[in-house]
Amino acid sequence: MKPVSVGICGLGTVGSGTFNILKRNAEKISGRIGRDIVVTQVGARRDNPACDLTGVDVTRDIFDVAKNPNVDVVVELIGGYDVAKELVLTAIEHGKHVVTANKALIAVHGNEIFAAAEKKGVTVAYESAVAGGIPIIKAIREGLAANDIDHLSGIINGTGNFILTEMSQKGRDFGDVLKEAQELGYAEADPTFDVEGIDAAHKLTILASIAFGVPLQFEKAYTEGISKVTPQDVKFADELGYRIKHLGIAKLTQDGVELRVHPTLIHESQLIAKVDGVMNAVAVHGDAVGDTMYYGPGAGSEPTASAVIADLVDLARTFDADSNARPAHLGFQPESINNIGVLPVEEIETSYYLRMEVQDHAGVMAKLTQILSDRGISIEAMMQKEAKGGSSNATVVLLTHEVKEKVMNEAITEIEAFDDVSGSVTRIRAEHSE
Numbered sequence: 001m002k003p004v005s006v007g008i009c010g011l012g013t014v015g016s017g018t019f020n021i022l023k024r025n026a027e028k029i030s031g032r033i034g035r036d037i038v039v040t041q042v043g044a045r046r047d048n049p050a051c052d053l054t055g056v057d058v059t060r061d062i063f064d065v066a067k068n069p070n071v072d073v074v075v076e077l078i079g080g081y082d083v084a085k086e087l088v089l090t091a092i093e094h095g096k097h098v099v100t101a102n103k104a105l106i107a108v109h110g111n112e113i114f115a116a117a118e119k120k121g122v123t124v125a126y127e128s129a130v131a132g133g134i135p136i137i138k139a140i141r142e143g144l145a146a147n148d149i150d151h152l153s154g155i156i157n158g159t160g161n162f163i164l165t166e167m168s169q170k171g172r173d174f175g176d177v178l179k180e181a182q183e184l185g186y187a188e189a190d191p192t193f194d195v196e197g198i199d200a201a202h203k204l205t206i207l208a209s210i211a212f213g214v215p216l217q218f219e220k221a222y223t224e225g226i227s228k229v230t231p232q233d234v235k236f237a238d239e240l241g242y243r244i245k246h247l248g249i250a251k252l253t254q255d256g257v258e259l260r261v262h263p264t265l266i267h268e269s270q271l272i273a274k275v276d277g278v279m280n281a282v283a284v285h286g287d288a289v290g291d292t293m294y295y296g297p298g299a300g301s302e303p304t305a306s307a308v309i310a311d312l313v314d315l316a317r318t319f320d321a322d323s324n325a326r327p328a329h330l331g332f333q334p335e336s337i338n339n340i341g342v343l344p345v346e347e348i349e350t351s352y353y354l355r356m357e358v359q360d361h362a363g364v365m366a367k368l369t370q371i372l373s374d375r376g377i378s379i380e381a382m383m384q385k386e387a388k389g390g391s392s393n394a395t396v397v398l399l400t401h402e403v404k405e406k407v408m409n410e411a412i413t414e415i416e417a418f419d420d421v422s423g424s425v426t427r428i429r430a431e432h433s434e
């Protein structure tokens, strides 16, 4: 069978990994699909010393690749929004399939890109865009196709999990670990995307769409980063038997879709609490299958390239077939996608970890518990730490049962107005069942 001809745009961390694995494992890959996958052209600003480009046509203009009549599939690995969008739309216009690792592009412009691809009868594949090397798109879109999926949650940013793990297990400094994640090729070009939860929200947006059959609605996702998680909170959570993880949570409720990324306390007995370093994990619940969980490396050159090539293999297998032979872009046929809205964060219901500084005298605890019980908020655990050196201050940590966020907001406002509480209350959401 005729080889499938690939053009790679961007030869950085993921691009170089893709190029090198295609070369190293060429025989295994073609043995699996019965045809070769050949890199015909590379579009890169500069050569990458990690890749031997002998015999490959190299261009400095990535749009040459998108328009090259000898290229069947364009692999977009440059990242970013604008140029990447133009590149992908140009490739589609020229009748090429596209493989991309760019979750920002898919989460923000995916509805438009998929519509253009469907009109042209080509496919835009994006397995590597979510949870790196874990085949989570395939698992949900194909493996769980029988199910009515009502919730999923996961650690879906490798850089953030690496930072939290190193901080909690080795007491390392936030900035120092972030620098290492950048050197290891885990972080986004702008690492605030990792630490502020934007990257995880891009991925969660995609997962929610393919799991629930709803449009991509990134702009409505609630996003909170890990930059304000302190070593003190990591330690107190640990004493209560919890780990702090940066979780993406999506739920399909009767009132709408919950779509939120934030630091979350998870009980140490939960599987997801044990997912450390650059590893990611996604838990998905379907009505037929029950609870499932998918684990693996969430970032890095070859783990991500592994997923890029999985998409190339899928395309090569169905290359001569009608586009209906491939799964619908968002897992459901476009006419079966339901326009269900995203719930404001005030409407979500969850448990909370609260930390506050109080005057250490009689009646303070009674007043705090009264403020909470007035709103029907019950307390699961409580801890008081006396300040050292004879100060009259103490730190109080509370873990509550589930309550609506807007009710908790009112309680926090009243606690902060209480004279015996100094400064603001630190609040971290907690999940008991994940």
Ligand SMILES: NC(=O)C1=CN([C@@H]2O[C@H](COP(=O)(O)OP(=O)(O)OC[C@H]3O[C@@H](n4cnc5c(N)ncnc54)[C@H](O)[C@@H]3O)[C@@H](O)[C@H]2O)C=CC1
Binding pocket: 009, 010, 011, 012, 013, 014, 015, 043, 044, 045, 046, 060, 062, 077, 078, 079, 080, 083, 101, 102, 103, 104, 128, 129, 132, 185, 186, 187, 188, 189, 298, 299, 300, 301, 304
């Ligand atoms: N690094 C990782 O672990 C993962 C990255 N991704 C995604 O993969 C994509 C690529 O990421 P990395 O390889 O890490 O980034 P990178 O920064 O290492 O590589 C991007 C490459 O594209 C080149 N490039 C950018 N604009 C260009 C243009 N206009 N013309 C020619 N070359 C251009 C850059 O010079 C660079 O060599 C991004 O969308 C990222 O979000 C997805 C999963 C994991």
Ligand SMILES: N[C@@H](CC=O)C(=O)O
Binding pocket: 129, 131, 132, 156, 157, 158, 159, 160, 186, 187, 188, 194, 199, 298, 299, 300
């Ligand atoms: N920066 C991302 C890369 C993979 O998507 C991460 O750290 O997870």
Ligand code: NA
Binding pocket: 127, 128, 129, 130, 131, 132, 133, 134, 135, 136, 137, 307
């Ligand atoms: Na993946």
